[in-house]
Amino acid sequence: MGEKENKKKQQLLKNKSESQNPFIRANVRCPVCGMEHEQIKLKSRLFVKQGRDLDLKPLSILRKKKGLQHIHPSVFFMWHCPFCYFTAARSDYEDPLKDTGIRPEKLKKAILLSYKNDPIVKKVVDLLTPEAYDEKMTFYNAAQLYMLAIYQLLKVDYFVNKEPINIGRYALRLAWLYRDIEASEKLKKDHSAEIQFLVQSIEDMWPEIPGDEERALRMAIQYYEKTLIATKTIQSDQAEVDLVLLMIRIYLKLDEMADARKYLERAREVVRHFEEQQKKLRRIPDDNPNKPTIAEMSQMSADARKMKRYIEEVQGIIDDMRQDKIEEEVSRAKECVEKSGLKKIDDIRSFLKKENFQEKIINIVAPEPKKKGFFGLFNKK
Secondary structure, eight states, X not given: OOHHHHHHHHHHHHHHHHHHOOEEEEEEEOTTTOOEEEEEEEOGGGEEEEEEOTTSOEEEEEESSTTOTTOOGGGGSEXXXXXXXXXXXXXXXXXXXXXXXXXXXXXXXXXXXXXXXXXXXXXXXXXXXXXXXXXXXXXXXXXXHHHHHHHHHHTSHHHHHTOTHHHHHXXXXXXXXXXXXXXXXXXXXXXXXXXXXXXXXXXXXXXXXXXXHHHHHHHHHHHHHHHHHHOSOXXXXXXXXXXXXXXXXXXXXXXOHHHHHHHHHHHHHHHHHHHHHHHHHHTSOTTOTTSOOHHHHHHHXXXXXXXXXXXXXXXXXXXXXXXXXXXXXXHHHHHHHHHHTOOSHHHHHHHHHHTTOOHHHHHHHSOOOOOOOTGGGGSOO
């Protein structure tokens, strides 16, 4: 084989190797300390999300090539500076202050000076910093980075009080990460104990640390709610409905039906307000320059339909969950009655009341006999 052919073969092998490599390397400059360093990201086309859990977590990931089963996109969600330890989602990392109005010095002060001057901050950051940040990252390392990103945002007043949506977003992603670990016996064996030990090592310094799935979900709710109530982050009815419906889904995941129904009514109220605005705009005279175009009105109608469709989808989930709960309670009540040995309806009803079953469950399991009305006396044969 000639030298030319040999070089061609080597280039083909190199191209094949690069095409099979799921990682992309990028040189970036840290927005906090200014140091240039290498980051890694996954080729998203190789990992396809399939299905959605109640809180929109992907149920599974389809790998487009063989040999990628050990690589999980959620592990590589965060980017991390090896010099100052600034950590953020890849989509936020290079410009974390975009559209915020916050001065870069404030972020630098919160990240750099607090680490330098506050021994508690230094200890927490050191514990949450992975020993290695590369392609061999584990779920444990990912949990460290998710918590570190949240911890750093909580040190910046602007992100806590004026732009808290990313704290909620990172907390939700962390809850998903915990769920992935709990769903796998191998991952639980490898990482649950060390994550628990890490959390216990930090709790005295950071009592609100989202150290398990439930705490992470509750933190997400807390900061999403703050986003709705106290900030101007949500600037359209559609964005508000989207966020409210996500909160409802998280409440349903936490099995808190009353809060889910309360926020569902809020979503419906937003849509009603949106449609009222539509009606007002339609009544504007055609010669008024403030009159929306036909295309704009058409888009508003499409947005209203979309919001209603999403609301009805969540309403269907609530109805299904309510029906499942009723069926479970009915089954449990019947089992209790069977064990009690009671036969008379009145005795069964009294027994179920003492066992704290709801009236509707009692009426299904042991319905009261229908009382004979006046005309019933004459219908006897």
